[in-house]
Amino acid sequence: DIVMTQSPDSLAVSLGERATINCKSSQSILYSSNNKNCLAWYQQKPGQPPKLLIYWASTRESGVPDRFSGSGSGTDFTLTISSLQAEDVAVYYCQQYYRTLTFGGGTKVEIK
Amino acid sequence: QVQLQESGPGLVKPSETLSLTCAVSGVSISSAYWWSWIRQPPGEGLEWIAEISHGGTTNYKPSLKSRVTISMDKSKNQFSLRLSSVTAADSAVYYCVRNNPPVWGKGTTVTVSS
Numbered sequence: 001d002i003v004m005t006q007s008p009d010s011l012a013v014s015l016g017e018r019a020t021i022n023c024k025s026s027q028s029i030l031y032s033s034n035n036k037n038c039l040a041w042y043q044q045k046p047g048q049p050p051k052l053l054i055y056w057a058s059t060r061e062s063g064v065p066d067r068f069s070g071s072g073s074g075t076d077f078t079l080t081i082s083s084l085q086a087e088d089v090a091v092y093y094c095q096q097y098y099r100t101l102t103f104g105g106g107t108k109v110e111i112k
Numbered sequence: 113q114v115q116l117q118e119s120g121p122g123l124v125k126p127s128e129t130l131s132l133t134c135a136v137s138g139v140s141i142s143s144a145y146w147w148s149w150i151r152q153p154p155g156e157g158l159e160w161i162a163e164i165s166h167g168g169t170t171n172y173k174p175s176l177k178s179r180v181t182i183s184m185d186k187s188k189n190q191f192s193l194r195l196s197s198v199t200a201a202d203s204a205v206y207y208c209v210r211n212n213p214p215v216w217g218k219g220t221t222v223t224v225s226s
Contacts (some may be wrong), residue, residue, distance in 0.1 A: 040214050049207060049219045093158060097212045100171055101148055101160040
């Protein structure tokens, strides 16, 4: 299995400040067909299903604010929220879809 | 636009079999892609359970393999999950998902209780 290791477990950031979440895969998740990394980021609020924010490591899903961005390659990936808003308080998960599906443990983002 | 919708009983008795169906619209499940079931117990993270390819190839989470069956009905454009001998530990929100690129259903809550 491909293990996804996410850090930190929780993060408190002031409104308007940057939030950065890291995700490391135990092996390469580069899809040879399109030379893109099979990495997605989700936002989950209480009582709601996970919301897809980013796929192919850096492609923003339609309708997702541009303060959310994804980067990285190989085995190291990052989700950045450039200017944290109150509505961004949630748990964030990374996921690889290169071979079956595996998830990071989640990062809880709160307001400082 | 691809959409997935889970359905099934919300309450299952211990030792019985949980059966869920995912209706897919916007794409034929037999044309391409892999399709999965994922679950999330209350207050916990996301756990992949099983997947099936457009051609019917299946993979299962090893710890659940003895109790899980995933199948597809091409005529109805849907795929299904059966989980036998359920216990309270199988209580969760169950999601059906297209693997790559990801598309999720809204999820269905299953509670195992007598």
